[in-house]
Amino acid sequence: MKIRNTTIELKEKLNVDIKDIKLLQTAITHSSYANQKKGVEYNETLEFLGDSVLQLVISQYLYNSCRKKGEGYLTRVRSLIVCENSLYEIAKKWDLGSYLTMSRGEELTGGRTRVSILSDAVEAIIAAIYLDQGLEIAEKFILGNFETVIEKALRNEIIIDYKTKLQETLQKNGEVSIVYNLVKFEGPPHRRQFFVEVLVNGVSKGNGIGYSKKEAEQNAAKEVVLVKEKNNG
Structure with missing residues (x-):
């Protein structure tokens, strides 16, 4: 090489x-x-x-x-x-x-x-x-x-990343189960997109897409955080 x-x-x-x-x-x-x-x-x-x-x-x-x-x-x-x-x-x-x-x-x-x-x-x-x-x-x-x-x-x-921010927001009043599930991935290996959903106490609350599982998880958490901020604003 x-x-x-x-x-x-x-x-x-x-x-x-x-x-x-x-x-x-x-x-x-x-x-x-x-x-x-x-x-x-x-x-x-x-x-x-x-x-x-x-x-x-x-x-x-x-x-x-x-x-x-x-x-x-x-x-x-x-x-x-x-x-x-x-x-x-x-x-x-x-x-x-x-x-x-x-x-x-x-x-x-x-x-x-x-x-x-x-x-x-x-x-x-x-x-x-x-x-x-x-x-x-x-x-x-x-x-x-x-x-x-x-x-x-x-x-x-x-600035706290969205996964951490979501965890801190939801767990203020006690323990909450937060799970990120890989739903699917698409595309060739060099341009693969990952689709992730975030479950809060077993209920789907948000979805994210990214070119890595980390990125998709962050985007899923971001969706939930922004919705909560909008509702509280």
Whole structure:
């Protein structure tokens, strides 16, 4: 697989000594490109690993610095730091969209600025650094790049994602069951749309569509939140 100059440029921008440059290339390769090029790896499994590494590092940081505030507080702050919107802010800081490898079709439909694609790529890059450099370097990288996000979360200055906002709104008066069901998905692998419904105590309250399950869940929650705000307004 030919290494693009943009991969080297990104490595320099991130200021991390990744020795296996192909690992970084995989981290910024979207499935739409891999579907057109036989044998090319893309970032889906790296994203899976990166999410876990990010969760661990942020959990440990909050445990060490805020443990006296209790599990509920730690969980809420962590959800703000590792949510899709926060990852998207990190991606914008890196100008990550300009480095991604994707199909022309995906690019023409806004793939380089799509929240779900960019946030997934951030997690994949974290995984690449972890696999290449180990947990200590990955931790240093995460805490350095997420410093502003962490500070904003601790000051409660981050806009809560709609799933969290829905949960907090509905659970003010006690426990409520909130379940997101994948109803169906349509389209080819590189342009697949997911259809999700959100059930509140077993009753369907909203629907969402997105190019990832995360995005569809957020849109389903958003529909319910906006309806509630309208009714209460």
